[in-house]
C-alpha cells in the first residue's frame with residue numbers, strides 16, 4: 001500500500017511537471033505566432049504595390065485568399081458588409097475580458113467571423129467540483145462546467161460551460177480551454193491567451209494591444225476599471241451584463257457617446273449588487289447578450305451599421321421584450337472623460353477600484369464573522385449532536401426557493417426576512433422538541449441556525465440573541481461546510 | 494394623470510415583483526404640472542413596498558438606477574425637473590454587472 005501511495009504521488013508530480021511544460025510551450029507558441037503575424041502584416045503592406053501577379057489572381061486583388069473567400073463567403077455576399085467589411089475584420093483585434101457566461105458565446109462568434117487577433121483575459125480555472133454539480137438546479141454558478149456527453153443530449157442547455165469549456169480541460173485555466181475551442185473553430189485567427197486577472201497594474205499594457213474591448217466580467221469594480229482604461233487609451237468598449245432573466249448591452253466611449261462613469265458617476269451601494277451565483281441566472285440570457293456583444297464588436301471593427309453608442313439595449317427574457325433606449329451623451333463633468341478630467345495613465349494605475357466600489361474585483365463570496373466562537377458550532381459538531389440524538393431545533397434561514405433545492409432533514413425553514421414575525425413558531429418548536437424527548441420545559445432543546453454559507457445564519461443568531469433566545473448558535477460555514485466536511489454527497493449549488 | 498411605470502434589473506423586487514404598474518397620479522391642490530421630483534415621492538409612498546433606500550437616496554433615485562422617460566435617459570429631459578404628460582412611460586432600471 002505504501003509503495004502504491006508513493007507511485008501515485010510520483011505520477012501526480014510528473015503530470016504537474018508536464019502540464020507546466022505544456023503551458024509554457026503553448027505560451028511560447030502564442031508569442032511566436034503573434035510575432036509572425038506582425039512580420040506577415042508588415043511584408044504585406046510593403047509588398048502590396050509590387051507583388052507578383054499569380055496565374056489565378058481572382059482572390060488576391062481584394063486581399064482575400066481563396067480560402068478566406070470560401071470561408072467567409074456568406075459575409076462577402078452581404079451588400080452592406082462585403083469584401084470591405086471582411087477585410088477590416090481580418091485586420092482588427094479584439095480583447096474579451098472574462099471567459100464565462102458572456103465571454104464564451106462572444107468568443108466563439110468572434111473567432112468564427114474572422115477577427116485578425118482575439119485576446120482572452122481570465123484568471124479562473126475550469127473546476128472539477130463544478131462537473132459534479134452539473135445536473136443541479138438552474139441556480140448554479142453560471143461558470144459551471146457541463147460534461148461533454150451532456151452537451152450533445154442538450155441537458156443543462158444554456159450554460160457558458162456547455163458552449164466553450166469541456167471536461168478535457170478540468171483544472172486548466174479557462175483561457176486555455178476557451179482558446180482551444182476558438183482555434184478549433186477557426187485556426188486562422190490569432191488567439192492570444194492572458195491567463196491573469198485584469199488589474200490596474202496590467203490593464204493598460206494588455207488593453208493597449210487591441211482595437212476594441214469587450215467587457216464580459218461579472219463584477220462592479222472590473223466594470224469601472226475597464227471603462228476608465230478604455231477612456232485613457234481611447235478604445236471603444238462593448239459592455240454587456242446579465243442577471244436572472246434580464247440583460248443589458250451598450251457601447252461606451254465611442255463616437256462621442258458616454259463612458260461607464262458618465263452614466264454611473266457614483267457606484268451603487270453594495271447591497272444592490274447581486275451576483276449570478278447568489279441570485280441565479282438562466283444561462284441562455286448571458287448567452288443572448290454575449291452574442292449581441294460579438295455583433296456590436298464586429299460592427300465597430302468593420303465600420304458597418306450604427307453601433308449601440310449613446311443607446312442601451314434592455315433585454316427582458318420572461319416577457320420576451322427588447323427595448324432600446326436613448327442615453328445621455330458624454331458628460332462634461334465626468335471624472336474620467338469629462339472636459340476637465342485629468343484621468344491619466346498614472347492616476348489609473350493608482351486608482352483603488354475595490355475601495356471605490358466597496359466590493360472585491362473577483363466575485364468571491366463574502367465571509368462574515370459576527371459572533372463569538374461560543375455562539376457557533378461547526379458542521380462536524382452539529383453532526384455529533386444529531387448522531388447522539390440531542391434534542392434540538394434546526395432553523396434554516398435561507399429564502400424558500402433555496403430551501404426547495406435542498407435542505408437538511410427536519411430543518412425548519414424560516415427565511416431571514418421573515419424571522420421577526422416567526423419567533424413564536426421557533427419557541428413552540430423548541431417546546432415540542434423538549435416534550436418529545438422528555439426534557440423539562442425550559443431546560444433544554446438546543447437551537448441551531450443554518451444557511452447556505454454561514455453569513456445569514458450569523459445575522460439571524462445576532463437577532464435571536466437580542467430577542468431573548470440567547471442559546472441560539474449558528475452552524476459555521478452553513479450547508480457548504482456540511483457538504484464539504486460531513487456529507488460529500490450532500491448537494492451544493 | 495395616467496402613467497405607466499416599469500421597474501427592472503431587480504427594482505421590481507421592491508414592489509412585490511410586479512414589473513409594470515399602470516397608475517393614476519392625482520395632482521395635489523395648487524399643482525399644475527407633474528414633475529419627476531413629485532412623481533418619485535409619489536412612487537415611494539404608493540408603489541414601493543419595501544426597502545425604499547434601495548430605490549431612492551435623498552429626493553432622487555439611488556446611484557446605479559437609470560431613469561427613462563418614454564425611452565429616453567432623464568438626463569436629456571431635465572432629470573428631477575422633467576415634466577410628465579398623460580400616458581407617459583417611466584422606466585426605472587437598476588444597472589446589472591453579472592455575467
Ligand SMILES: [Zn+2]
Nearest residue numbers: 259262334337
Ligand atoms: Zn465619462
